[in-house]
Amino acid sequence: MEKGTWTVKKGLAQMLKGGVIMDVVTPEHAKIAEEAGACAVMALERVPADIRAAGGVARMADPTIILAIMNAVSIPVMAKCRIGHFVEAQALEVLGVDYIDESEVLTPADESHHIWKHDFRVPFVCGCRDLGEALRRLGEGAAMIRTKGEAGTGNIVEAVRHMRTVMDSIRRIQGMTEDELMAEAKTLGAPFELVMEIHKTGKLPVVNFAAGGVATPADAALMMQLGADGVFVGSGIFKSSNPAVMAKAVVQATTHFRNPEVIAEVSKGLGEAMKGLDVRSLPKEALLATRGW
Amino acid sequence: MTRIGVLALQGAFQEHIETLKKIGVEAVEVRLPEDLDGLDGLVIPGGESTTIGKLMVEYNFLDSIKKRAQNGFAILGTCAGMILLANGIPGFDQPTIGILDIDVKRNAFGRQVDSFEVDIPIPELGEKYFRAVFIRAPVIGRTGPDVKVLAHLSDGTPVAARQGKILVCAFHPELTDDLRFHDYFLNIACSRS
Numbered sequence: 001m002e003k004g005t006w007t008v009k010k011g012l013a014q015m016l017k018g019g020v021i022m023d024v025v026t027p028e029h030a031k032i033a034e035e036a037g038a039c040a041v042m043a044l045e046r047v048p049a050d051i052r053a054a055g056g057v058a059r060m061a062d063p064t065i066i067l068a069i070m071n072a073v074s075i076p077v078m079a080k081c082r083i084g085h086f087v088e089a090q091a092l093e094v095l096g097v098d099y100i101d102e103s104e105v106l107t108p109a110d111e112s113h114h115i116w117k118h119d120f121r122v123p124f125v126c127g128c129r130d131l132g133e134a135l136r137r138l139g140e141g142a143a144m145i146r147t148k149g150e151a152g153t154g155n156i157v158e159a160v161r162h163m164r165t166v167m168d169s170i171r172r173i174q175g176m177t178e179d180e181l182m183a184e185a186k187t188l189g190a191p192f193e194l195v196m197e198i199h200k201t202g203k204l205p206v207v208n209f210a211a212g213g214v215a216t217p218a219d220a221a222l223m224m225q226l227g228a229d230g231v232f233v234g235s236g237i238f239k240s241s242n243p244a245v246m247a248k249a250v251v252q253a254t255t256h257f258r259n260p261e262v263i264a265e266v267s268k269g270l271g272e273a274m275k276g277l278d279v280r281s282l283p284k285e286a287l288l289a290t291r292g293w
Numbered sequence: 294m295t296r297i298g299v300l301a302l303q304g305a306f307q308e309h310i311e312t313l314k315k316i317g318v319e320a321v322e323v324r325l326p327e328d329l330d331g332l333d334g335l336v337i338p339g340g341e342s343t344t345i346g347k348l349m350v351e352y353n354f355l356d357s358i359k360k361r362a363q364n365g366f367a368i369l370g371t372c373a374g375m376i377l378l379a380n381g382i383p384g385f386d387q388p389t390i391g392i393l394d395i396d397v398k399r400n401a402f403g404r405q406v407d408s409f410e411v412d413i414p415i416p417e418l419g420e421k422y423f424r425a426v427f428i429r430a431p432v433i434g435r436t437g438p439d440v441k442v443l444a445h446l447s448d449g450t451p452v453a454a455r456q457g458k459i460l461v462c463a464f465h466p467e468l469t470d471d472l473r474f475h476d477y478f479l480n481i482a483c484s485r486s
Contacts (some may be wrong), residue, residue, distance in 0.1 A: 008408040018303040040339040098405035
């Protein structure tokens with residue numbers, strides 16, 4: 001019997017596909033998410049919009065909160081550690097979380113290195129803005145990828161940019177001749193073997209969700225049509241005026257993402273979506289997506 | 294050509310579609326009950342059983358699948374799919390199709406850090422052991438008189454079973470290159486009895 005194998009790590013992400021992973025900060029939130037049909041929850045102390053507003057250093061959540069959320073629901077529970085903070089990750093592994101998000105939403109602990117994720121039995125998900133970043137994280141052992149978007153803004157524009165960038169690179173590499181691949185790996189800053197694999201298969205070797213800015217059912221379906229395997233919704237659920245209704249609508253839109261009749265139906269009477277921010281109005285140092293190397 | 298549907302509400306449905314194509318079957322996504330028309334069988338994949346269950350209720354799948362099963366429709370349920378076919382899930386109040394006379398225990402091995410893979414014997418598939426991948430997996434508890442257990446772990450825990458044309462397993466044959474489990478299901482789907 002072998003635990004923590006690559007098949008098992010990336011396999012859990014495969015089971016999450018077509019689903020919605022929701023940020024929650026209390027056991028009550030977690031139950032609302034589960035009841036709405038979330039395929040997993042992300043246990044946090046604050047949703048990204050509140051992290052943005054609070055300022056200061058954002059760290060791993062208090063284990064008391066994470067454990068309370070793990071006890072409240074039967075679906076998988078994820079938690080975030082800071083980029084490069086392998087001790088927070090070790091603590092999360094001991095707590096028994098099902099996935100660790102090495103996340104740019106928290107304040108980075110290391111401005112040069114990410115965690116060497118192969119050393120862990122628990123699987124990791126990491127953010128990316130382009131294919132090079134995704135493949136560097138895979139090289140370090142991430143078993144799932146998510147495009148970053150711009151967390152806590154309720155604005156889908158960066159999520160779209162990042163997903164289009166990744167999918168465009170994949171299509172381009174697939175169409176290249178073999179003698180072009182090494183130069184492409186150099187340009188992307190990506191491990192050559194993974195570039196080679198994408199050339200052969202035409203897809204990422206792990207599941208890729210969209211994150212950072214999903215605020216409505218239509219946003220979720222948009223990301224799915226652009227090629228996401230599923231979506232993370234952070235502030236979008238519990239910063240809306242009716243979280244239970246919004247959560248259920250986003251779940252249904254994600255399943256039926258190619259069915260505009262369903263999208264139109266579930267979008268009715270949802271109340272206020274989160275207010276949202278114009279990403280162009282944010283100062284450079286307030287951008288979260290640029291964290292990660 | 295045999296046409297098998299894969300319930301595509303949430304979970305690893307694409308992996309099943311790819312595996313079915315490898316054994317020469319026409320495999321199609323099932324997202325609404327009308328997609329069940331004209332199929333020779335259905336796969337209910339792994340995923341989150343609470344999510345898939347809620348979406349099945351929302352789009353009226355429970356009765357339409359149950360009716361077809363009562364008329365001899367072949368169904369394969371893997372992991373969450375097994376949970377959704379079972380009669381009972383002690384400790385959990387969640388919707389199921391309830392056409393397989395077993396009880397299942399959800400998350401029987403614990404959380405993700407306890408997920409594992411292991412080679413197990415499945416005599417119906419031949420002598421060669423089968424690589425079984427268990428991810429936050431359930432196991433089979435009580436089994437009714439018409440249920441045949443097809444595989445156990447070394448400690449005797451039942452992890453695959455068959456009742457008539459309904460076939461289930463707690464592990465994920467769609468995550469391996471071994472096609473024998475899907476082949477076995479195809480034989481069930483094509484049989485006339």
